[in-house]
Amino acid sequence: MLNVTIDGKKLEAKDGETILQVCQANHVRIPTLCFHKDLTPFGACRLCVVEVKTDGKWQLASSCDTLVRNKMEVRTNTDRVKESRKLAAELLCYKYPSTKAVRDMAESLGVEVPEGKADGSDCILCGxxxxxxxxxxxxxxxxxxxxxxxxxxxxxxxxxxxxxxxxxxxxxxxxxxxxxxxxxxxxxxxxxxxxxxxxxxxxxxxxxxxxxxxxxxxxxxxxxxxxxxxxxxxx
Ligand code: SF4
Ligand code: FES
Structure with a gap:
């Protein structure tokens, strides 16, 4: 078993688990668009970003493809994390402005979604x-x-x-x-x-x-x- 701290809470994780898996198992909500629990992570949407403490510094990392390490410290809800997710959602919204799944996700992350119809169904290359x-x-x-x-x-x-x-x-x-x-x-x-x-x-x-x-x-x-x-x- 590994010991990790997520948002100040001490949690246990199994070797080989990703940060996202540990968060999901502990009801810590992380937005995702390209993740599926039965598939290899792809790291395409960048919505699942969190902060990880590495050599004393907090660094952004996508949680779906970053494995937990023993004594790892993670923050999922800081202003920097929120801004980074918002930026990723804004980019998606800019590229696929009428795609409902993108608009819904962007809205849920606080992005001001441009006026327009949500009747598109673009390929967002989520893989x-x-x-x-x-x-x-x-x-x-x-x-x-x-x-x-x-x-x-x-x-x-x-x-x-x-x-x-x-x-x-x-x-x-x-x-x-x-x-x-x-x-x-x-x-x-x-x-x-x-x-x-x-x-x-x-x-x-x-x-x-x-x-x-x-x-x-x-x-x-x-x-x-x-x-x-x-x-x-x-x-
Ligand atoms: S068609 Fe595009 S949006 Fe749909 S699953 Fe494939 S990569 Fe994702
Ligand atoms: S869920 Fe898309 S990059 Fe992690």
Whole structure:
């Protein structure tokens, strides 16, 4: 066990935990937009910033990807922390002024959100979809283009690899802004403009998964397709 002090309170933490995990376990509220508990931290939004005492000096650090150390001291609610989060939210708001998730977050952090409609659904490059596709689904149908070292001058964006996509819809569920659209109509599901044929449950008749997803599960697990004909509720 590690001993850490957060906002003057002495707390225990496990080795390998991040500051954000310790805060969440102890009901210390930290804003996040690019974090998901089941995914590797990405450090994209900078909203989760806190102050950490290092060599006697308080320094800003993103809490989602900073591991706790024994005797670490953390402050989550100072003026400097609030200003830094506000600045991060202002930048997001400047880039994506009509995206509701961004506006809501900015407002909650005290940013004066410009007048205008909140009917946009921009991609804020949070990386939740790419990480979900890679780490949870294991398919890699989504990739960042033009991000990181050696990138070109164009804006980063998400590349959709249609041939790899199995239509599971995980990226649409996890996307915080609604940029990833998934529509269902009859026996079809359309996601990222690719249309998938859905399979109906043998028992209840409900369309429960794209054929491509079931074939992929069958290939991965060795379970024959004939055993994948019933939805989870009817199993
Ligand atoms: S598509 Fe959605 S989940 Fe993916 S990076 Fe953009 S905002 Fe994040
Ligand atoms: S939640 Fe930590 S940088 Fe986005």
């Amino acid at each position: 939740l979809c790419t990480r979900t596709c890679h780490e949870i689904v294991g398919v890699d149908a989504l990739k960042f283009l033009d991000r990181g070292l050696g990138r070109s001058v164009s804006e980063p964006r998400i590349e959709y690899i249609a041939d790899a996509c199995i239509g599971c819809g995980s990226c649409a569920y996890v996307c915080p802004t609604g940029f990833v659209k998934m529509e269902a109509s009859g026996d079809r599901r359309v996601i990222w403009d690719k249309s998938f044929k859905m399979t109906a449950c043998d028992k209840c008749g409900r369309y429960f998964a794209p054929e491509e997803q079931l074939k992929w599960i069958s290939r991965k697990t060795g379970v024959p397709m004939s055993k994948l004909t019933v939805c989870t509720s009817c199993r």
